[in-house]
Amino acid sequence: MKKRFFIALAALVMTSMSSLAEVVRFGYAPEQCAEEDMIAQGSGTNGFCAGMICLDPNVDPVVKRLEGHTVKGVRAYFLNDYKQSRQNRSQVLYATGTPDNTTTKVCDFVKGWNEIYFDEPVVIGSEPIYVGVQVYELRGTPYPLVTFGKADIAGGCWVNLEKEGWAEYTQRGTLMIQAILDDEAAPKLENMLYASVEKSPLVVAPSEKFDASVYFHNMTDQEVSSITLSTFGQGDTEALSEEVTFDTPLAAHEGRMVQMPIRAGAESGATQWLKLSVPKMNGVETQPVMDGVSTHHVTVDAFNRIPLIEEFTSQLCTNCPFMIYYLDMAMEEYDGPLVYVTHHSGFQKDRFTMPVDEELLYLFGSKALMNPAVMYDRWVPEGESSPIFGAQLAEHEPYLEQIMAAAVRPAMASVEFDLRYDENAKTIGCTVSGRVGTSIVSAGIPAYLSVYLIEDNIPLTEDLFQLGLDGDDAPADLKEKFRHNGIKRHDFTLALGGDLLTTDENGNYSVDYADIAIDPSWNVNNLKVVGYVCKINKDDIRENGVLNANYKHLTNASVISVDSDMAQVGFKVTRDRRIVATSDVASFSIFNLQGVAVDKNDALVPGIYIVSFKAADGQVGAKKLLVK
Structure with missing residues (x-):
């Protein structure tokens, strides 16, 4: 054997x-x-x-x-x-x-x-x-x-x-x-450099660039500061040639992973090849080496998966803080985007419970109703009858493994937000749009959209208490770290559990949700709109599942109530985390929330920043932007 x-x-x-x-x-x-x-x-x-x-x-x-x-x-x-x-x-x-x-x-x-x-x-x-x-x-x-x-x-x-x-x-x-x-x-080995794309991401769009992890191997005794990179994918008629300059030169015989955009091939298919080669290094022609070949699923349905983590909990559940403690630790360690929502049902209702929380209890199936429990994209493991996972060991690694497994499952929809946040009227509304994958649409499988206004980082108070923080076996810093996160402040969804989506022949959809008032007790800086597209089947729990999810912070919304004279002054956050002006401004400066000025030419660490500007007509103002 x-x-x-x-x-x-x-x-x-x-x-x-x-x-x-x-x-x-x-x-x-x-x-x-x-x-x-x-x-x-x-x-x-x-x-x-x-x-x-x-x-x-x-x-x-x-x-x-x-x-x-x-x-x-x-x-x-x-x-x-x-x-x-x-x-x-x-x-x-x-x-x-x-x-x-x-x-x-x-x-x-x-x-x-x-x-x-x-x-x-x-x-x-x-x-x-x-x-x-x-x-x-x-x-x-x-x-x-x-x-x-x-x-x-x-x-x-x-x-x-x-x-x-x-x-x-x-x-x-x-x-x-x-x-x-x-x-x-x-x-015969003097001028050689090998390049290939790492196996992930597996799903990419035809003829589009995707964020790739590229392996460069300098196979010589000399340093390499720049190369010509050739990319040729299955279905392409000609190679794409680009100049690449390394931040620091590749040392002799060094191998290095570099994050950079790479173009996928033109032909769709489940296992399409993509070849990289380096015809020049340091401006000199190279000696041929093997092409770096990777395979990818090339499809127009190349959606980026954002995992949805749903936790069933309660203020009255004494075991829940333990799951939350280690799940929070896992979510902090996970370095990608995710959506976290709590459902306050399954044990006892509390002041955070909403009707949708009890509606989702069908996902427990034959399992006894209890919490703490967590779902990852409502995915049902092989051999199981429910997507529900109970509390695991007193460590974060099992939760992190489940999050990482959820992150690599193919996404089958996209979710995008256009938020309408009025600072003066204290209202928020949104339009949610995107596309459902062709495999779902062509099979006639119904897709449902759920949209919530979520608040994170809610501190403990007399009313917003949590039982179970003082147990003998509780982590020493549990009470200090505990916050109510993923709290639904409003359910935009009109139908309990999710609104049935209507799409065009290409799977495109757009749903507008009316503005609602923001309660003065809610911390606007901790509010975000989250949404997910899912399959719902109460008769067969294995036929449920989240096609994809997304979120957008209010601090990254289109602010309506700025002085009308300033409405034409705009800024945006680029993919490399720099803030740039999208309209004519005489000057602008960037500050973090501690009031410390930061260099606007630098890539910024994720967080909230204040942009102080002087418009072209001489007026001054400020905007708040979220860098993710």
Whole structure:
């Protein structure tokens, strides 16, 4: 029976290359990269564990170029010492043609980079050459193989567990193994740089740019400050060529992940390829390397998923603060946008309970009505009958795992807001628009829209109390940190549970909700409008689910009541978190809420900012903007 291939995240400290003798080497995994991009791999139990990379002249133009040169040995990175030569267990390996016909040399490995030479060099010819290492994995020092997890490269991860046979893993990253070459090969490796898009996001729009994480690997001994990047996707008629300048130069043999926009291919499909290449570096033509190939689901329904976290709670529930404490911790650690809403039902009603809270109790199904409980996009796990999760361990990691799992589920709708906030009249209204995915529309599946005005960060008072904050096993800072969050102040939705959406043939919708008065007791700075599109089926709970969600703060709304003379003075927040004027102004300055001036040329940290301006006609004013 085949062994399972387990993965363990590892924090690695990469050895400085300046401390090693310079050798001519070749491989697609970097020698220097961020620790979090490394993954330790193996079976997790006692047994032989071997890994090799494949140098194939039929696939890789670099190997084809090296024909006639020799592979002298192996460079490999380890997390621990594996000094097993006395038992003939730790070895370097090579094979030609197929990975099964290996030649070995017994040696010892130490933590970090190792350079081991074969007894006889191997000539690079027309057949693939496999080079790598073997050790005996121990439970005390498990997962000996190390991969760079951000790039899946052809031939980059061949593994043999317990000598049960070699298998190529195409989604495990690239082994931290390199081939040591003869010195005469150096001129054929002088000007090379590899680029590829990380596997995520999986869903992108055709011919549109998406925010990608791109792996750049400088495969030379020189620094690289700029490149020409070529992008060619499935269905494209010509490549897109762009100049890229790095914030700091890529060091020799460095691998780096860079967030940047990349254009998807023109052809829609579930597994469409996208190729990156670097024809120039530092203004000089490069020597060819393999294209960096990734696959993506290309569709016009490329919506960005924003998870909806719904918690059933009550002021009278003594266990609820514990779930809230660790769930809050998980939501703070999660680095993406999300929507959090509480439903005060399932145990006892309280002053925050609204009719919709009790309407949603059908989602418990056969489960006993109780709280605390939480739902993630109303997704029902395999083998379960309800989307409800009860309180978990007294730690935040299980909640974070569920949030991250929700974030990667494909979204099937978009939700956008146009808020009407009148500061003088103290009213708020909104228009919600977007598009429902073609698969939902064409199948005739009803989609429903729910929209709430939410207040966060409500402090404890005599009326707004919470039971369960003083328990013997409560976290020491529970009472200090506790706030009422995700509180529904108003349900804009006209039908209990959600308004049935009417869409055009393309799935577009738009719903206008009337203005409502803002209660003076509500903190405007903590108010936001949230909305989500969902499926509703009370007869089959598995057929419920949130297609997507979104939110918008009132402090980021279109403010109606500014002095009419100032109505034409506008500002916006750019994607790189800078505030720019959208109309003619003589000058403007930006301040944080503490009154400290910030540089308007800098990318701002998320938060609320005050923009003080002088209009073109000489009048002065101020606006408040939210940077997300």
